Amino acid sequence: xxxxxxxxxxxxxxxxxxxxxxxxxxxxxxxxxxxxxxxxxxxxxxxxxxxxxxxxxxxxxxxxxxxxxxxxxxxxxxxxxxxxxxxxxxxxxxxxxxxxxxxxxxxxxxxxxxxxxxxxxx
Numbered sequence: 001x002x003x004x005x006x007x008x009x010x011x012x013x014x015x016x017x018x019x020x021x022x023x024x025x026x027x028x029x030x031x032x033x034x035x036x037x038x039x040x041x042x043x044x045x046x047x048x049x050x051x052x053x054x055x056x057x058x059x060x061x062x063x064x065x066x067x068x069x070x071x072x073x074x075x076x077x078x079x080x081x082x083x084x085x086x087x088x089x090x091x092x093x094x095x096x097x098x099x100x101x102x103x104x105x106x107x108x109x110x111x112x113x114x115x116x117x118x119x120x121x122x
Contacts, residue, residue: 003095010079010088014067015053020094020103023051023069025077027086050094051077 007024008015015021026046051069057076058064069077069088078084096103099117115121 005092007090007092009090011081014079015091015093017055018052020050020052021069021091022048022094023071023077023088024048024090025069025086025088026080046089051088051091053091 005022024046025048026044028044029042049071051071053067053069056064056066057068057070059076060074065076065078067079069079069091071077075086077086077088080087080089094103097105097113097117100113105113
């Protein structure tokens, strides 16, 4: 299965609220260990991470962020040009699930969706 990726510059347009995206983020790995591989300590990076976009996110400490990207660890990243250690430069819509038009299936529908895409019968 192939997917076409269209990267959008955050300075031109932001995604719709709740949209799951691939986000290109840039920054610098901590100088001593931390988030990056040991060989990359202190190096600049530009990488792609799965995130979602929201118009309002309230962090655990109560800080409110507007028009931001949030990853699965609830790390908030702001669009490039706003003060942020790891700003998002570009985003792309994630592809839908194989053979479907949605990004997620929950609960009882999962097994049926997997059987369908695999061509299996019940």
